[in-house]
Structure formats: C-alpha cells, structure tokens
Amino acid sequence: MTASTPSLLFGAIADDLTGGTELASMLVARGIPTRCTVGLDAPIPSGNLAHVILLKTRVIAASDAVRQVLEAADRLIEAGARQIFFKYCATFDSTPAGNIGPCAEALLKRLGGGVALFTPALCETGRTVYQGHMFGGVQLLGESPKRFDPLTPMTDSNLVRVLQAQSKGKVGLVPYLVVDAGAVAIRNAIGEHSARGETLLVTDTIRERDLAAIAEAAFDLPLMTGNSSVAAHLPPAWLAHGLVNSGDLAAASLPAIEGPAAVLAGSVADRTIEQLDRFAQKNPLLTIDLASAFAGADVVAQARAFAELHLPGAMIAIATTAPQATVEALQQAHGRDAVAAKAEEILAGIAQILVRDLGVRRLVVAGGETAGSVVKALGIDRIAMGAYEGPGLSRAVAHLPGQPSDPLALMLKSGKLGGPDIFADVLQDMTRATTVAPAIDTWPPAKPAIRPTTGKAS
Numbered sequence: 001m002t003a004s005t006p007s008l009l010f011g012a013i014a015d016d017l018t019g020g021t022e023l024a025s026m027l028v029a030r031g032i033p034t035r036c037t038v039g040l041d042a043p044i045p046s047g048n049l050a051h052v053i054l055l056k057t058r059v060i061a062a063s064d065a066v067r068q069v070l071e072a073a074d075r076l077i078e079a080g081a082r083q084i085f086f087k088y089c090a091t092f093d094s095t096p097a098g099n100i101g102p103c104a105e106a107l108l109k110r111l112g113g114g115v116a117l118f119t120p121a122l123c124e125t126g127r128t129v130y131q132g133h134m135f136g137g138v139q140l141l142g143e144s145p146k147r148f149d150p151l152t153p154m155t156d157s158n159l160v161r162v163l164q165a166q167s168k169g170k171v172g173l174v175p176y177l178v179v180d181a182g183a184v185a186i187r188n189a190i191g192e193h194s195a196r197g198e199t200l201l202v203t204d205t206i207r208e209r210d211l212a213a214i215a216e217a218a219f220d221l222p223l224m225t226g227n228s229s230v231a232a233h234l235p236p237a238w239l240a241h242g243l244v245n246s247g248d249l250a251a252a253s254l255p256a257i258e259g260p261a262a263v264l265a266g267s268v269a270d271r272t273i274e275q276l277d278r279f280a281q282k283n284p285l286l287t288i289d290l291a292s293a294f295a296g297a298d299v300v301a302q303a304r305a306f307a308e309l310h311l312p313g314a315m316i317a318i319a320t321t322a323p324q325a326t327v328e329a330l331q332q333a334h335g336r337d338a339v340a341a342k343a344e345e346i347l348a349g350i351a352q353i354l355v356r357d358l359g360v361r362r363l364v365v366a367g368g369e370t371a372g373s374v375v376k377a378l379g380i381d382r383i384a385m386g387a388y389e390g391p392g393l394s395r396a397v398a399h400l401p402g403q404p405s406d407p408l409a410l411m412l413k414s415g416k417l418g419g420p421d422i423f424a425d426v427l428q429d430m431t432r433a434t435t436v437a438p439a440i441d442t443w444p445p446a447k448p449a450i451r452p453t454t455g456k457a458s
C-alpha cells in the first residue's frame with residue numbers, strides 16, 4: 001500500500017456466505033487485497049484495501065438482521081472503510097418483511113442519510129433488471145424457478161414494488177435510458193430522485209458496461225448496495241480517481257491442498273440438483289431423507305457410515321436435496337423454518353464428522369444458508385479467498401481452530417450457480433496451487449490460466 005492509501009477503502013457486509021465469498025473473490029481477482037471474516041466476533045485484520053464481513057441474515061427476523069448489519073458497519077467504519085457495501089443476492093432473495101430494505105435503510109441512516117442505489121443484476125448469468133423488473137435469462141423472476149425457493153420464494157418480478165413493501169423510505173427507479181447514458185447521467189438522476197424524496201433507487205441494468213457505469217457513479221457514495229457484480233467494477237473507479245495505485249494491486253494465490261474430498265449440499269435449487277446428478281455418475285452420493293430424520297432416524301450416523309466406506313479413496317457428496325414436491329410436503333408437515341433448520345443442523349453435524357474425524361481437507365458446500373451453518377459448525381472465523389473464476393466458482397482456504405498448519409480448501413457455492421461438473425472439477429483443482437494476475441482491465445475475467453507453483457500448502 002502507498003502512504004496515501006487509506007487503511008481500508010471498502011467494507012462490505014454480506015447477507016450470506018456464498019454471496020459474500022463471491023464478492024471477496026471478485027475483488028481479489030481485480031487485484032484488491034481483500035479478507036473475509038465470519039460473523040461479528042473475528043477481528044478485522046489490517047493491511048488490506050477491502051474487507052467483507054460474512055453474515056447469515058437473509059431470512060432471519062428483520063430487527064435481528066438490522067442489529068447485526070449495523071454492528072458490522074460500525075466495525076468496518078472503525079477500521080477506516082470509506083464506503084459500506086451491502087451485498088445481497090442477484091435474485092433479490094428476501095422475505096416479505098426484508099431484509100434488504102430494513103438493513104439498507106438502517107445503514108443509510110447510520111451513514112448520515114442520502115440515497116442508496118440497489119443494483120442486484122448479475123449480467124454474466126443473464127440476471128438483468130429492466131423497467132424495474134428482474135429477469136433470469138428470458139424469464140421474469142416471478143415466473144422462474146425462484147418462485148419455488150424453499151426460504152425466499154420470489155413471486156413478484158417488480159423490484160421497485162418488492163423493495164417498497166419492505167421499506168419506509170420512497171423507492172424509485174433509475175431507468176435504462178439513464179443508465180445507458182453513463183455515470184454522469186446516473187449521478188444527475190440520483191440528485192433528481194433525491195429532490196423528489198426518493199432515497200432508495202433500483203437501477204435498471206442489462207449489460208456489463210451498465211454495471212461499470214453504475215459503479216463509477218456510486219464509487220464515492222457512503223453506501224452502495226447490490227450483488228457482487230457491481231462491486232467488481234469499483235476497483236477501476238478507485239484507480240481512475242486515485243484511491244488506489246496500480247502498485248497496490250496484488251496477484252491472487254491459493255496453495256495446493258491434498259486430502260479427502262467431499263461435497264455437502266443443502267441447496268434444493270435445480271442447478272444444484274443437476275450438479276449432484278452429474279457428480280453421482282462417477283462418484284458416491286448419499287441423499288439424506290429428511291422425512292426419516294423427522295421420524296427419528298439417525299441420518300448423521302448413516303452419513304458417517306457412508307463416508308467411512310468411501311473416504312479417502314473417492315470424492316463423496318452428501319445432500320438433503322429433494323424434488324420440489326417432497327420439499328413442499330415436508331414444509332407442510334413441519335413448517336418451512338423447521339425443515340430448513342433440520343437440514344442445516346444435519347449437514348453441519350456431518351461437516352464436523354467429515355472434517356474433524358475423517359480428515360476431509362477439500363470441501364465444497366452448496367447453498368448460502370447451508371454454508372453459513374457448516375462454516376459456523378466448523379468454527380471457521382476467517383476465510384482467505386482466491387480469485388473469482390466465474391459464476392459459482394470462488395475457491396478459498398480456511399483454517400480450522402487450533403490447526404494453523406493444516407488448512408481446509410473450501411468452496412461455498414451459490415445454489416443456483418456453476419457449471420454442471422463444478423463439484424468434481426473444483427475438488428480436483430484444489431490439489432493445485434494457483435497464482436492469478438490482477439484482472440483490472442477486463443471483466444468478467446477469462447478463465448484464469450492456472451499457473452502451478454511449487455510446494456504444498458503452507
């Protein structure tokens with residue numbers, strides 16, 4: 001860092017772990033030294049330009065989410081952050097009561113008021129916003145598989161309406177013609193909306209260049225909100241405005257990590273189901289029957305026996321994934337939150353067995369809420385990210401409590417993202433050390449040329 005560089009430029013608060021690690025990996029890929037901590041207890045290390053606090057606040061009570069988010073913001077501000085970024089899902093996953101609106105409004109108030117932009121689009125995967133309506137490819141959000149999400153079913157595609165229903169302030173739309181006109185037009189629009197009393201502004205966003213324009217318009221707002229994709233365009237703005245220098249940028253490295261390998265999946269998203277099917281064509285998969293768990297079966301012991309049978313010789317997957325009809329029947333019988341809590345508790349218990357008892361050192365977790373429970377159960381409070389490699393592909397390394405010389409290669413995969421063979425490919429990739437040069441001029445990054453470096457994990 002140069003003498004003029006602030007200690008911490010950017011402090012992000014993520015409402016789940018998959019999205020938060022994705023955000024950090026994007027900044028790392030841009031060359032921005034970035035660290036992640038889990039929850040509110042871990043200290044924020046010094047010497048980085050960006051920091052992401054990973055919370056699990058997406059579906060909890062709004063008052064609790066607000067409390068946690070404000071505490072995280074206070075810690076980031078104390079560490080010197082000049083901008084707070086509130087990260088949520090590209091599909092605006094939220095409950096009817098929040099937590100996007102209440103958290104953003106509380107942050108805005110804490111940061112002195114003004115206007116916040118809401119930019120959830122992830123153009124790379126076809127998740128766009130036009131006339132305030134979110135699309136997943138050609139489908140409106142409310143007509144996409146997201147309407148069946150087990151925790152945050154999104155049935156209204158109109159994000160202005162969704163955000164207004166969970167906010168006190170007035171919500172407005174920065175329409176596509178303004179976004180397309182570029183950063184100056186967006187900044188002017190912010191002033192005009194603000195004068196009309198609209199403080200929460202959803203941005204239409206179709207193309208990657210729109211994300212760049214929005215980031216340029218928002219780089220010096222005290223609060224920015226959205227998906228990782230818009231934050232990935234902040235580093236070029238920081239460079240252009242002299243907040244960082246090219247000498248501050250760093251290559252991203254990950255060590256090679258060997259050891260038994262496993263996938264834990266609690267996502268019931270179509271994409272994860274497809275990825276599990278592909279994995280199971282060549283590798284052992286155990287699907288846990290939650291109905292039998294509710295009936296008293298010891299499914300954790302069953303999972304232990306399955307893992308002991310196959311590890312360390314094979315890569316394994318253990319999932320609670322079930323078809324939509326089964327998910328609905330379970331939720332009707334036991335309640336949505338109780339089913340989610342049961343699945344998360346089971347997978348967290350299995351994670352402890354895999355990692356602590358059976359020596360798993362390469363782990364992929366599918367699902368944001370699931371990842372939150374698993375990481376907590378393993379006692380991990382900080383995560384070092386590698387460079388973002390594409391949707392769903394954000395490898396990391398974590399240290400287990402009391403085991404600083406025995407790292408865990410970790411990937412927390414968003415339920416809805418990633419290619420069909422992501423599980424086997426990533427578990428194999430984890431055995432190779434990688435170094436990736438900063439992708440400051442091009443975005444999204446091309447699949448990085450993996451440059452093997454010598455030596456094992458340190």
Ligand SMILES: Nc1ncnc2c1ncn2[C@@H]1O[C@H](COP(=O)(O)OP(=O)(O)O)[C@@H](O)[C@H]1O
Nearest residue numbers: 266267269320322340343344367368369370415
């Ligand atoms: N068979 C199941 N039926 C209902 N809910 C489930 C089932 N298996 C897992 N779940 C729960 O569904 C939720 C999925 O959310 P999450 O892990 O965030 O995945 P995603 O990334 O796809 O949103 C979790 O709370 C998980 O415990």
Ligand SMILES: O=C(O)[C@@H](O)C(=O)COP(=O)(O)O
Nearest residue numbers: 018019089090367368414415
């Ligand atoms: O937008 C995304 O998909 C991610 O940024 C994200 O937040 C993932 O959340 P889950 O799909 O719940 O894992």
